[in-house]
Amino acid sequence: xxxxxxxxxxxxxxxxxxxxxxxxxxxxxxxxxxxxxxxxxxxxxxxxxxxxxxxxxxxxxxxxxxxxxxxxxxxxxxxxxxxxxxxxxxxxxxxxxxxxxxxxxxxxxxxxxxxxxxxxxxxxxxxxxxxxxxxxxxxxxxxxxxxxxxxxxxxxxxxxxxxxxxxxxxxxxxxxxxxxxxxxxxxxxxxxxxxxxxxxxxxxxxxxxxxxxxxxxxxxxxxxxxxxxxxxxxxxxxxxxxxxxxxxxxxxxxxxx
Amino acid sequence: xxxxxxxxxxxxxxxxxxxxxxxxxxxxxxxxxxxxxxxxxxxxxxxxxxxxxxxxxxxxxxxxxxxxxxxxxxxxxxxxxxxxxxxxxxxxxxxxxxxxxxxxxxxxxxxxxxxxxxxxxxxxxxxxxxxxxxxxxxxxxxxxxxxxxxxxxxxxxxxxxxxxxxxxxxxxxxxxxxxxxxxxxxxxxxxxxxxxxxxxxxxxxxxxxxxxxxxxxxxxxxxxxxxxxxxxxxxxxxxxxxxxxxxxxxxxxxxxxxxxxxxxxxxx
Numbered sequence: 001x002x003x004x005x006x007x008x009x010x011x012x013x014x015x016x017x018x019x020x021x022x023x024x025x026x027x028x029x030x031x032x033x034x035x036x037x038x039x040x041x042x043x044x045x046x047x048x049x050x051x052x053x054x055x056x057x058x059x060x061x062x063x064x065x066x067x068x069x070x071x072x073x074x075x076x077x078x079x080x081x082x083x084x085x086x087x088x089x090x091x092x093x094x095x096x097x098x099x100x101x102x103x104x105x106x107x108x109x110x111x112x113x114x115x116x117x118x119x120x121x122x123x124x125x126x127x128x129x130x131x132x133x134x135x136x137x138x139x140x141x142x143x144x145x146x147x148x149x150x151x152x153x154x155x156x157x158x159x160x161x162x163x164x165x166x167x168x169x170x171x172x173x174x175x176x177x178x179x180x181x182x183x184x185x186x187x188x189x190x191x192x193x194x195x196x197x198x199x200x201x202x203x204x205x206x207x208x209x210x211x212x213x214x215x216x217x218x219x220x221x222x223x224x225x226x227x228x229x230x231x232x233x234x235x236x237x238x239x240x241x242x243x244x245x246x247x248x249x250x251x252x253x254x255x256x257x
Numbered sequence: 258x259x260x261x262x263x264x265x266x267x268x269x270x271x272x273x274x275x276x277x278x279x280x281x282x283x284x285x286x287x288x289x290x291x292x293x294x295x296x297x298x299x300x301x302x303x304x305x306x307x308x309x310x311x312x313x314x315x316x317x318x319x320x321x322x323x324x325x326x327x328x329x330x331x332x333x334x335x336x337x338x339x340x341x342x343x344x345x346x347x348x349x350x351x352x353x354x355x356x357x358x359x360x361x362x363x364x365x366x367x368x369x370x371x372x373x374x375x376x377x378x379x380x381x382x383x384x385x386x387x388x389x390x391x392x393x394x395x396x397x398x399x400x401x402x403x404x405x406x407x408x409x410x411x412x413x414x415x416x417x418x419x420x421x422x423x424x425x426x427x428x429x430x431x432x433x434x435x436x437x438x439x440x441x442x443x444x445x446x447x448x449x450x451x452x453x454x455x456x457x458x459x460x461x462x463x464x465x466x467x468x469x470x471x472x473x474x475x476x477x478x479x480x481x482x483x484x485x486x487x488x489x490x491x492x493x494x495x496x497x498x499x500x501x502x503x504x505x506x507x508x509x510x511x512x513x514x515x516x517x518x519x520x521x522x523x524x525x
Contacts, residue, residue, distance in 0.1 A: 105518060106516075119428060
């Protein structure tokens with residue numbers, strides 16, 4: 001337990017580049033407070049899991065990072081700008097993997113991956129080349145021309161991950177992307193996802209309610225209790241063994257209960 | 258060379274499948290024709306002319322340019338009126354779906370217009386306008402506009418919000434959002450709207466031509482009524498029916514091509 005407690009980090013990094021910053025952020029929907037005076041900084045190149053129970057405000061945080069909603073109080077900065085006010089500036093800089101695959105049913109796999117590239121104004125050849133590269137990297141060789149209805153849930157989510165990585169965005173946001181998949185597929189995909197994030201030097205924010213999923217992929221786990229207050233900010237290490245994970249899990253469960 | 262494999266019943270062969278499909282398509286029309294022919298043997302020809310007389314008249318219309326041009330002008334009026342109404346409906350529909358003020362002002366107005374009978378628009382058009390073609394275009398647009406607009410609004414509002422949010426997350430331009438999300442999402446309902454309005458428009462155009470035109474199928478029907486010529490009336494009516502069936506077929510082919518991506522259930 002002592003060992004686990006030493007992984008708690010201060011949320012304000014000193015020397016590294018900050019990619020995402022929440023500064024005294026609150027978000028209220030009428031009388032409901034979803035996020036309460038939250039301050040958090042995420043460094044460039046980190047794979048951070050935002051872990052919390054349903055309704056703890058992690059999706060609200062996610063929407064604020066994505067620029068889909070603005071804070072009631074405080075400021076949110078992503079790459080030094082306000083994502084809500086400078087929404088279009090993030091074209092090609094931010095990509096999202098959603099909880100469900102959200103593939104356009106009228107496009108085949110390769111065209112779905114090309115979607116984000118179309119917004120960047122790349123030539124048709126370059127789009128196709130990049131889309132096929134990512135589909136193959138995600139193990140979908142031979143399925144380029146398949147429509148979403150012909151693909152399994154796992155394959156569809158692979159297409160959606162390909163779509164996010166194909167844009168070469170600096171920041172990847174994931175909203176419980178593997179929660180609808182079976183455990184084996186989910187484990188395989190999250191391992192692949194974490195490898196791709198690290199290989200390509202991306203920053204990733206990964207929302208999850210699964211402690212195991214957070215252990216499997218994250219460099220850092222931010223545990224949130226209601227309303228989106230930081231309960232723990234944990235720096236993870238590859239050297240942690242099962243006993244460390246068990247202690248951390250116990251600590252997280254205790255703070256969430 | 259037979260398509261029937263050994264041990265297979267001839268009733269299960271692909272050829273028999275095609276024949277069976279054709280027979281099923283022809284069955285209702287054969288039934289109508291048979292009922293008419295039975296009536297023709299019972300009643301006098303000025304009430305129920307024989308099918309041979311009717312098809313002779315159909316043939317004459319199709320092969321005589323002065324008559325066939327009437328069919329074409331009616332067809333063009335239907336398509337022109339529908340196209341005009343559709344363009345206007347698309348603009349109004351987008352405005353209603355996106356702006357509350359437009360919704361509050363236009364929705365009740367269009368609902369009010371929907372209550373006005375087609376024949377009233379015919380009378381208004383004759384009083385207000387001089388040109389025949391403009392009158393007919395006006396009548397066609399006013400009678401089909403409300404339904405088209407409400408169908409556009411319904412299609413836009415029914416767009417999948419998750420998919421829309423996903424496309425928006427890539428920060429598209431307005432045009433890119435329209436071409437990659439909005440248009441493909443609303444296309445199925447637009448084709449259905451065309452199919453529904455085509456039937457309405459073909460009925461309205463005949464009324465408009467009957468009262469306010471000197472050409473077209475409606476005008477020709479008026480002539481047949483004055484001559485008490487049932488074979489002619491039926492032959493001109495069939496021209497319009499053929500046109501509607503032909504255009505419905507074209508729309509069905511478009512639909513089939515555009516939505517070939519859809520999954521088809523093996524259980525019907």
